[in-house]
Amino acid sequence: MAEIVFVHGIGQRQRGPATLGEPWRLALADGLWKAGHTDLADRVGRSPGSPGALGARMAYYADLFDRPDGQGAAPVDLAGLPPAQAAAAVELAEVWLRRAALAAASKRDRAVARAELADLSGAGGERQGMGNAARGALAALARLRWFAPFGMAVAHRFVLRALAEVVRYLGEPGMRERVQERVAAAVDDDTRVFIGHSLGSVVAFEAACRRAGPLPLLVTLGSPLGLRRIVYDRLVPQPPVYPEAVRRWVNVAADDDIVAAVPDLTGLFPRRAPAAGSGPRIDAPGSDNAPGLETVAGLETVAGLETVAGLVNVAGLVNVAVDNGSAPHEALHYLTSRQVGGPVGDALVAG
Incomplete structure (x- = not known):
């Protein structure tokens, strides 16, 4: 039961x-x-x-997100995702950054998120290409203490896998x-x-x-x-x-x-x-x-x-x-x- x-x-x-x-x-x-x-x-x-x-x-x-050959987790590089899923992952990362800029408990995280969002848009207000946007959004999230209590290397892997799992469930x-x-x-x-x-x-x-x-x-x-x-x-x-x-x-x-x-x-x-x-x-x-x-x-x-x-x-x-x-x-x-x-x-x- x-x-x-x-x-x-x-x-x-x-x-x-x-x-x-x-x-x-x-x-x-x-x-x-x-x-x-x-x-x-x-x-x-x-x-x-x-x-x-x-x-x-x-x-x-x-x-179920593991590789079909049983050799552990599937690659978490967003470049390995289909374009639509990669785009959704980047958008999700930016949404989380915007949320952090408004609601993160840490004043430092709020300031970092605001600065990273400004950088992602570029000094002239032009959005970056997909590759640069993906790398920038992932690195920005990993710099937040909210995601990185154990260091940036761990945070970067966690953020990659989190984004990939969400978009794969909804789109794969x-x-x-x-x-x-x-x-x-x-x-x-x-x-x-x-x-x-x-x-x-x-x-x-x-x-x-x-x-x-x-x-x-x-x-x-x-x-x-x-x-x-x-x-x-x-x-x-x-x-x-x-x-x-x-x-x-x-x-x-x-x-x-x-x-x-x-x-x-x-x-x-x-x-x-x-x-x-x-x-x-x-x-x-x-x-x-x-x-x-x-x-x-x-x-x-x-x-x-x-x-x-x-x-x-x-x-x-x-x-x-x-x-x-x-x-x-x-x-x-x-x-x-x-x-x-x-x-x-x-x-x-x-x-």
């Missing part, structure tokens, strides 16, 4: 489902405890298979299906909660869209889902909508998490309009599906009944801010927060 399914993010090739899943499970137990769900915290924290334990399983896919033929097969293999009839971090939030969202049965809760942590051209416009299905199987969606982002460059997803994932004659789904005020709380494409909601291109804006997505301290994108810091433990506990109690 797997009541909870985790979906990891970028840069996890050196781990596996057990070594990655165990710390996530224990971190979530702490988050449940902080939120007052002490019994559930105890059950999630128990060894898998022990009496009374709640199942938590990691949907692991990082090895067959990659999305192989990753989604891993998630499907981790899910069973008892699954009530999906928790996805970083790129894993994109994977978890798309898995939720494919789910046939009900899913009480989707949690996205440090998510890049709101990046319009790079991620949002490449999601499946298009246009992106609120996953029909999901009762509640909680999107959690630290203010200084550079990867979550658009931390507020409000209005980006409206629900599909109900079938003709079935009537709109309207729940009691204050419930998860109470209408009238959001906007769609800049249009004001009136009692939650407007439709835009066949979509109806009925609330179900909640955006939550957290403080992750010195590691704003760290998955374990997200999981240990009461802001994550609270809704997970509520979903598990509701059954």
Whole structure:
């Protein structure tokens, strides 16, 4: 049984489902405890298979980015990517730089990011060619302490792999299906909660869209889902909508998490309009599906009944801010927060 399914993010090739899943499970137990769900915290924290334990399983896919000959990680030089993927990677790097210039916790990082962005544009305002832009954007990110706590050489490799994994999942033929097969293999009839971090939030969202049965809760942590051209416009299905199987969606982002460059997803994932004659789904005020709380494409909601291109804006997505301290994108810091433990506990109690 797997009541909870985790979906990891970028840069996890050196781990596996057990070594990655165990710390996530224990971190979530702490988050449940902080939120007052002490019994559930105890059950999630128990060894898998022990009496009374709640199942938590990691949907692991990082090895799918390895070379097919089994000789380790695929080359991370962006020059080895197809042109469209390389261009997307450069654009993503620049988005992260712009986010760092505005929101990085370190004053030094903000100043470095602003200077690097100015350099990338060139003194005369002309953008560099693709090769120079790629090298410049990667080097600029690697100079940020946010990416380089252990030195620039490590940061450069991490940034390369992070960018490559994002664009390969979204653009490499067959990659999305192989990753989604891993998630499907981790899910069973008892699954009530999906928790996805970083790129894993994109994977978890798309898995939720494919789910046939009900899913009480989707949690996205440090998510890049709101990046319009790079991620949002490449999601499946298009246009992106609120996953029909999901009762509640909680999107959690630290203010200084550079990867979550658009931390507020409000209005980006409206629900599909109900079938003709079935009537709109309207729940009691204050419930998860109470209408009238959001906007769609800049249009004001009136009692939650407007439709835009066949979509109806009925609330179900909640955006939550957290403080992750010195590691704003760290998955374990997200999981240990009461802001994550609270809704997970509520979903598990509701059954």
